[in-house]
Amino acid sequence: xAKKKTRDDKLRRQLENTIENLDEAEETLTDDALPETExxxxxxxxxxxxxxxxxxxxxxxxxxKG
Numbered sequence: 511x512a513k514k515k516t517r518d519d520k521l522r523r524q525l526e527n528t529i530e531n532l533d534e535a536e537e538t539l540t541d542d543a544l545p546e547t548e549x550x551x552x553x554x555x556x557x558x559x560x561x562x563x564x565x566x567x568x569x570x571x572x573x574x575k576g
Contacts, residue, residue: 518573525566532559 535552538544544552 514573518570521566521570521573525563525570528559528562528566532556532563535559 535556539549539552
């Protein structure tokens, strides 16, 4: 049981960190002085983060089920 709890805690921390990174990046995008190349890089990275968040949420849900 301890191993499952450790994995669940790790998944939750990863999820929280990824959401925080997404939020910070979204805030950075509001800076009008941000160069277009950096803006595009952040947007691409945020797309990846959103996919990662969905996968992590699925994994946490699976951990809770079983």
